[in-house]
Amino acid sequence: MRKLLSIAFLLIFVAACRNSDKPDYVISEDQLVTILVDIHITEGIASSLPIPYDSSQVVYSLLEKEVFEKHEVSDSVFTQSLLFYLKDPQLMDEVYGRVVDSLSKKQTIQAAEQQIK
Template identity: 55%
Template sequence: MKRLLILSFCILSLSSCDSDNKPDGLLSQDKMVKVLIDIHLTEGLTSAMPVTYDSSKVLYNLLEKDVFLKHAVSDSVFTQSMLYYLRDPAEMEQIYSRVVDSLVVRESSNGIIDQF
């Protein structure tokens, strides 16, 4: 989760202030929520494994590709969508509010891994 937050802030600082230009293939908020949920589950899974940091990073990259395949999204479309939504903090807050709510519900039902 730390990696995604750091990446998000870096992307935000590099992005332009013009939030009206929607990228081609922009993911809807609903799709972003679903992808981000799986991304965060993947991060949690790999960070909890008793392996070295380098090994967990390699594993994370492989699992991240699986997340993109599962949702039929390319990494470039995901990145461009993140850039777009990060330009509007209120919209990104709505997205992450839904992500966190979904993860809390999954955690409370003890089915995080099962649902992933």
């Protein structure tokens, strides 16, 4: 009986520690994935421009603002959401797995379209 009570207490403790109730300001995982995909594409565009690094950073800032406007999210909400998800490394790993898959898929589609042309 004591062992059963100890196990029940342990399960309750683990469940309480993994309380994943996210605050209202935190964006959904799906929205985070789509924003991160667009941000990484934006970073790629800005870094591939034939301009000095400091100029590419200015361009990136402008393009990043467009990404946030496109997704109707402020940069502060995005940052706070990202910090929330970073508290759970396993969840963040899953999110970035989806980001990488999405970017790979986009790259494959773009390569196929270029071969058709």
